[in-house]
Amino acid sequence: MEAGVVVAVFAGLAGVCGAFAALVGILGLREIRRVRRFGVVAGALVKRPPGDASGEPWPPRPLLQFATEDDRVMEIVSPVPSTRRRPLRDGDTVLVSYDPADPRTVVVHRRERVGLEYGFIVVGSALLLACLALLAVAIS
Template identity: 45%
Template structure:
């Protein structure tokens, strides 16, 4: 029973930290990052996400893989322009404005917190 409690608590802690990190990263990039427009390019053969091409404030042109998969409710059509925020220290880190994963990250954090509580309860009963 103690091993089950330990694994449950550890798994919950990992999920909690993953959700918290995702929320913090999204908040940091959207608040302190540079906002610009990106051109959606076609999905490569065998890939599930399109690439986004944009110009940074210092004039560099970058292409990064979209953080939003093409299978989303509203896929990003090639040729469309979308608003993104990028980290000025590492422009490859982007957030697609309006398609942030806050709900998913909050779900991970909440599920992780629940698993930690369950794991601790199991440890106390053992």
């Protein structure tokens, strides 16, 4: 197999992976902004998951319980983990924004983790640039 073909295959793979990673980041940011802008704000109670006997001071992904505008009680797994710096302890209350059409779509205020979404965009863009560089090498 010719070396140019191998480089072109790697370029194609890098391009597809880069486009996918960038798209994931862009869609994640869009979803966060949409829920923050048009969502309904509610106070959510942080609860320990049932059967959690890990003994940790805070579980990695606690449950969030909140009431919707139409008085339904929702209990979902937190979309963000509890960390040492910003723990989500059992019994704490946090502000959330939820999508009224689908209350399982939640953004926890001041814990949106947009850095992760920007990271996907940066890595995806770098892979797309690597794809273009590899294609330039394969053509020449």
